[in-house]
Amino acid sequence: MDEKLSKVDPKLLDLLVCPLGKGRLTLNRQTNELISESARLAYPIRDGIPIMLVSEARRIED
Template structure:
């Protein structure tokens, strides 16, 4: 397992919401991102830190 994945505190992930929609986020282990399905954005996790900036999010394709 990638060590960066193990550094994210699961309790922190439960508390975070999408800064744009204020909706729930889903952790995608395979891409190491937090996904907001409502606005179709994926927020990266770098060195165990979720980057919760809309400008850093990746747009999800259909």
């Protein structure tokens, strides 16, 4: 994985919430996504920038 992709400012992560469920997000370093457990969505991180659009998020299946 490109090292640049996984670099997200930790302070930014503390401020971000899921735009759909308004819940906290956790960083999944393996998939390089921000995970919203409450909304069951995974938001991608591209070039170190979280893409916080529901239309860009991947639905988390059980």
